Amino acid sequence: xxxxxxxQAVIVEDESAAREVLKNYLTKYCPQVEVIGEAQNIKEAVPxxxxxxxxxxxxxxxxxxxxxFDVLEACKDLQFETIFVTAFSEYSLKALNQSxxxxxxxxxxxxxxxVAVNKVQQHILNHELFNRNKIIVENFRETQPEKxxxxxxxxxxxxxxxxxxxxxxxxxxxxxxxxxADGTKKMVCRFLKHFTEILPFxxxxxxxxxIININYVKSYNKGGYVVLNDQAEIxxxxxxxxxxxxxxx
Numbered sequence: 111x112x113x114x115x116x117x118q119a120v121i122v123e124d125e126s127a128a129r130e131v132l133k134n135y136l137t138k139y140c141p142q143v144e145v146i147g148e149a150q151n152i153k154e155a156v157p158x159x160x161x162x163x164x165x166x167x168x169x170x171x172x173x174x175x176x177x178x179f180d181v182l183e184a185c186k187d188l189q190f191e192t193i194f195v196t197a198f199s200e201y202s203l204k205a206l207n208q209s210x211x212x213x214x215x216x217x218x219x220x221x222x223x224x225v226a227v228n229k230v231q232q233h234i235l236n237h238e239l240f241n242r243n244k245i246i247v248e249n250f251r252e253t254q255p256e257k258x259x260x261x262x263x264x265x266x267x268x269x270x271x272x273x274x275x276x277x278x279x280x281x282x283x284x285x286x287x288x289x290x291a292d293g294t295k296k297m298v299c300r301f302l303k304h305f306t307e308i309l310p311f312x313x314x315x316x317x318x319x320x321i322i323n324i325n326y327v328k329s330y331n332k333g334g335y336v337v338l339n340d341q342a343e344i345x346x347x348x349x350x351x352x353x354x355x356x357x358x359x
Contacts, residue, residue: 116144117231119166122155122181123148123195124173132168132195132218139220140227152176156184164190166230171196179250182243191230192243207308209246210261210268245270255310256325262288263299271296276313277340279305279321289340291326316346316354324357 119136123129129148136143147162149155151174159167159181169192171178178194194206194213206213212226242261249258256274271290280287281302288296306315312324316336326339335345336354346354 117142117166117227117234118146118162118164119143119168120147120149120155120159120162120164121145121168122150122173122178123168123170124150125170126150128170128195128216132223135218135220135223136227139224142231143227150174152181152184155181159185159188159190163188165234166191166193166227168193168195170194179247182247186244186247189241190243191233192246193226193230204308204310205246205250207304208258208260209242209249210263211242211246242268256312260308262296264296265299269296273309273313274323274325276309277323277326277338278342278344279309279313281319289342291340293340312357314350314354314357316344316350318347318349320344324354327358330355330358 121129121132123132133145136145143166146164147158149158153175167190169178169181171194182192192211194211195216195218196203196213197216203213212229214222214226245259245261252258256272258273259270260273260276262269262271275291277289277291279289279302282297284299284301286298286300286302286305288298290296302319302321305313305321309321313321314324315321322336322338322344327336328339329337330346331337334351335343337343
């Protein structure tokens with residue numbers, strides 16, 4: 111019987127105790143992972159990653175001499191999956207969520223670690239080589255929110271779109287229908303609530319089932335609906351009406 115090759119991984123974390131905990135968890139709960147290197151800061155991490163070329167990097171977000179995004183920028187010529195490890199930071203989490211990145215909050219949950227490693231393993235086994243790291247870095251560096259990119263998990267894989275090209279989103283059970291300025295529609299494997307949390311202004315929720323980009327608003331009818339540039343008529347529910355109208359005073 112053929113045995114699967116282990117996923118070769120590197121841990122980049124400035125706290126030695128945290129590195130030891132993660133290594134122990136991987137040994138005990140994720141035996142498919144083999145740790146082939148460790149680094150405690152960006153100065154150690156960049157040459158190490160170029161030397162050993164891992165398939166997976168566990169990357170602390172905040173470190174001495176730079177952060178996780180600096181590491182990815184310096185290693186953009188390499189192809190590896192990344193699982194970020196972070197203490198809570200609203201800004202960094204929003205950037206990671208927009209990029210559909212895998213991350214673990216400190217202290218690390220064993221269950222979440224297993225889930226993240228299993229997802230990465232599936233990508234590697236299915237040869238789903240997708241340079242998510244490039245999008246993550248570009249989003250982190252971009253200062254204009256509407257210019258950021260969103261990675262959309264679909265039934266077929268992933269698609270990348272710029273936020274400014276999204277006209278509206280509609281909840282569709284366990285999925286979200288996303289409508290773009292070029293007239294295309296994408297079915298995304300996420301609840302609408304996910305996009306409420308990651309999409310910045312000018313995106314507004316106007317109904318329990320609808321989020322719109324107010325840059326595409328054509329008119330508002332006092333009967334309680336908005337008309338967008340794609341001619342879609344979207345109901346504005348009383349719950350969201352005041353917040354919506356505030357942007358047009």
